[in-house]
Amino acid sequence: MRAGLVLILCAVIGLLNAAxxxxxLKNTQVKRSVDLSSSVVEIKNVITIENTSGGxxxxxxxxxxxxxxxxxxxxxxxxxxxxxxxGVLKVTELSQxxxxxxxxxxxxxxxxxxxxxVTIEVVVxxxxxxxxxxxxxxxxxxQLVVFDGNVYYYSAYATQKQTTVVHLDSERVESYxxxxxxxxxxxxxxxxxxxxxxxxxxxxxxxxxxxNAAFLTxxxxxxxxxxxxxxxxxxxxxMDVLHTGAKLVGSFxxxxxxxxxxxxxxVKAFKMLLPPGSSGVYYRDEIGNISTSNLRVPPKxxxxxxxxxxxxxxxxLFGGWKTRYTIGYNLPVYQYLFNKGxxxxxxxxxxxxxxxxxxxxxxxxxxxxxxxxxxIEFVAPYSVERKKNELHYTxxxxxxxxxxxxxxxxxxxxxxxDFQIKYTYNKNVLISKPLLLVxxxxxxxxxxxxxxxxxxxxxxxxxxxxxxxxx
Numbered sequence: 001m002r003a004g005l006v007l008i009l010c011a012v013i014g015l016l017n018a019a020x021x022x023x024x025l026k027n028t029q030v031k032r033s034v035d036l037s038s039s040v041v042e043i044k045n046v047i048t049i050e051n052t053s054g055g056x057x058x059x060x061x062x063x064x065x066x067x068x069x070x071x072x073x074x075x076x077x078x079x080x081x082x083x084x085x086x087g088v089l090k091v092t093e094l095s096q097x098x099x100x101x102x103x104x105x106x107x108x109x110x111x112x113x114x115x116x117x118v119t120i121e122v123v124v125x126x127x128x129x130x131x132x133x134x135x136x137x138x139x140x141x142x143q144l145v146v147f148d149g150n151v152y153y154y155s156a157y158a159t160q161k162q163t164t165v166v167h168l169d170s171e172r173v174e175s176y177x178x179x180x181x182x183x184x185x186x187x188x189x190x191x192x193x194x195x196x197x198x199x200x201x202x203x204x205x206x207x208x209x210x211x212n213a214a215f216l217t218x219x220x221x222x223x224x225x226x227x228x229x230x231x232x233x234x235x236x237x238x239m240d241v242l243h244t245g246a247k248l249v250g251s252f253x254x255x256x257x258x259x260x261x262x263x264x265x266x267v268k269a270f271k272m273l274l275p276p277g278s279s280g281v282y283y284r285d286e287i288g289n290i291s292t293s294n295l296r297v298p299p300k301x302x303x304x305x306x307x308x309x310x311x312x313x314x315x316x317l318f319g320g321w322k323t324r325y326t327i328g329y330n331l332p333v334y335q336y337l338f339n340k341g342x343x344x345x346x347x348x349x350x351x352x353x354x355x356x357x358x359x360x361x362x363x364x365x366x367x368x369x370x371x372x373x374x375x376i377e378f379v380a381p382y383s384v385e386r387k388k389n390e391l392h393y394t395x396x397x398x399x400x401x402x403x404x405x406x407x408x409x410x411x412x413x414x415x416x417x418d419f420q421i422k423y424t425y426n427k428n429v430l431i432s433k434p435l436l437l438v439x440x441x442x443x444x445x446x447x448x449x450x451x452x453x454x455x456x457x458x459x460x461x462x463x464x465x466x467x468x469x470x471x
Contacts, residue, residue, distance in 0.1 A: 024053035025060065028117065030153045030162035036145075036207065037169040037187075038357035039215040039244070040073075040412055041126040045153065046080055048119045049112070056111035062091075062104045062122055065154040065202065069102040071126040073359070073410040077106045080119040089120065100200065101154065125412045127359040132215075132246035132319070133208065139256060139318075143246045143265035144174060145211045151179050151191055151203040158199055163192040170210035177205045212264040215245030215319070216355060221363040227346060229370050229430055233336060236328040239354065241317070243267060248318035257316065267317040273353035274307040275336075278329040283311055285325040290314065306353070344373075346421040350381065351411050360411040367404040367421060368392050375424040376402060381417035384408045396433045 029048040035041065051057050064072055079087035090107040097103070112118055130145040137143060153162045166176075166189040176189055183190045189207065219240045226234040245265050257263055274281065276298075283290050292312040298305040313323050338345045351363055369376065378386060385407040391400035404421060 024051065024055075024057055025157050026050050026052050027153070027155055027157050027159040028161070030155075030159055032153055032162065032164040034147075034149065034164060034166045036130065036147050036209070036211065037167055038213045039127070039130065039217075040357050040359055041071075041129045041147065043124045043126065045122045045124075046119065047122065047153075048117055049157075050117045051112045051114050054114055056113055058108060058111055060106045060108060060120065061094075061156045062106055063100070063154055063156050063200070064102040064104070064124065065150055066098060066101045067148065067150075068124075068126055068129065069096065071129045072102065072124060073127050073412045074125040074414040075104060075122070076414060077120055077122045079109060080121045103156070123414070125414055127217075127410070127412060128244075130211065130215075135246055136249040137246045137265070137319070138250055139248060139252060139263055142172070142210050143212050143215075143319075144208060147205075147207045147209075149205040151177065151205045152194065152197050152201045154200065154202065156199055159194075159197040161193050161195050162197060163190065163194075164205075165190050166207060168207070168209050168211070169213055172210040174208040174210075176207045176209070177203075179203060213357065214267045214355070215243060215265070216267060216270075216317070216358070217242050217244045218354065218358060218360040219322075219362070221351070221354075221360050223351065223363060223365045224368070225348065225366070226368040227337065227370060228333065229337075229425070229427075231333050233331040233333050233348075234328070235331065236326065237352075237354070238324070238326045240322065240324045241270075242322040243317040243319050245319040247320035252318065263316060263318060265319065268312065270311045270313075270355040272309040272311060272327065272355060274309055274329055275331055275349065275352065276304050276306060277332045277335050278307045280328075280330040281307075281309060282328050283309075283325065285314065285323065287314070290325070342424055342426055344423055344425055346423075347418050349416055350384070350406070350408065350419045351415055353413070353416055358411075358413060361409065363408045363411055365406040365408065366390070367406075369402050369404065369421070369423055370425055370429075371397055371399060371401045372429045373402050373423045373425050375422075376404060377422040378404055378406070379420040379422070380406070381419055382415060396436055 026049075027047055028050045031046040033044040035043070049060055062075075062077070064075075075091055077089040077091050079089065081087070087109070089109060092105045092107075094103040094105050106120065106122070108118060108120075130147055133144055133146045151164065153159055153164070168187040168189070171187055173184070173189075176184070179191060181192065191205070219242050222238045224234075224236045228234070243266075281295055283293050290311075290313070294310040296308040298307065309327075311325070311327070313325065317323060336346060336348050338347070346367070350365060351360060354360075376389070380386075387405040387407060390403040390405055392403050393400050408415070
């Protein structure tokens with residue numbers, strides 16, 4: 001009950017803050033870029049903000065329009081003129097409203113004085129926003145999708161001038177909303193400039209165009225990372241992949257597929273980027289090992305570059321089709337594990353680049369640490385669900401290895417970021433398993449010696465029988 005009241009109070013405060021901020025700030029210029037060239041819509045807003053109040057302003061309120069609020073997988077902000085992590089701005093969700101949208105607070109890097117301006121860049125990733133239309137196509141047809149959005153920048157503040165550029169996957173456009181001034185050129189549609197737009201203004205934007213990008217969704221990802229202080233980190237990923245584009249109607253003909261090169265929206269291969277130093281790569285599905293893959297290892301001069309792996313499933317994926325496969329590889333421990341004395345830090349990607357423009361509905365990540373690791377602390381790069389630790393037993397384990405269990409939903413390319421696990425591990429424990437192994441062999445030898453030297457026969461020998469008769 002208390003938790004519900006707290007959430008309601010936070011939502012009310014968020015809406016009140018947004019209402020108050022509308023008179024303290026204004027958007028002097030907004031440049032929007034809406035990328036519809038893949039299955040995940042990415043909207044980038046470059047916003048120039050001006051403080052029109054009499055005091056300093058510490059934050060900016062960003063609003064996601066109601067029709068897009070449920071599709072948000074990632075939102076990030078930074079200073080527009082920054083190219084490193086120093087310019088990244090903190091984004092906090094304030095409230096959710098079915099009529100006004102979801103409100104976020106973006107903390108500015110420094111207080112914005114009256115009359116001053118600052119330019120920020122806000123990026124929003126929106127999976128499952130493009131709708132295939134028609135929903136079913138034949139093997140030879142191209143895929144068409146529909147995007148519904150807003151002509152104007154949806155903001156809690158008045159906007160002095162704004163422009164929106166829509167980027168398409170193809171020049172073929174069936175229809176699109178036209179609000180003067182609007183222009184189309186090749187694979188772009190430009191809306192604006194529009195001037196003096198009021199806060200929370202909406203004008204329906206609809207684009208119906210060709211898009212043959214890979215509409216792939218990883219419904220379930222099971223990622224296992226096993227750390228060994230003997231020099232190796234083993235990674236294994238099992239994923240269920242579904243093609244969420246227009247469904248294939250009718251039967252599939254491989255002959256026609258090879259002869260006419262049809263199935264423009266089908267997926268023939270996945271491009272995966274493995275971490276630098278990856279080795280011992282294997283790729284299999286439920287039937288067994290798959291050899292139709294290409295591994296490109298960077299030269300020694302570029303050893304910090306990722307290892308490219310092109311995977312070809314047993315059959316191309318059409319709309320509505322799915323596959324399940326496992327990929328595994330080894331990493332040198334010295335590149336990702338750092339220590340000072342008995343204090344260790346593991347730094348790796350929480351999710352990796354599994355395919356271009358990836359969308360992961362649900363990811364379960366398990367990090368297996370060495371046995372006897374203590375004081376475990378997990379540092380996430382973004383919001384995740386930390387579950388109860390588990391224990392994993394393998395060869396020569398006695399107490400079990402601690403397993404850090406993480407769950408992440410709705411992950412996209414923007415979530416390919418490093419996590420950290422800090423833990424304490426006594427290096428002297430490393431010698432325990434070799435000693436245990438030596439002790440086990442020693443006991444086996446003693447048992448063998450005992451068995452060889454002791455006579456377990458239940459009959460007397462001939463000499464013993466003769467002596468008994470003489471007596």
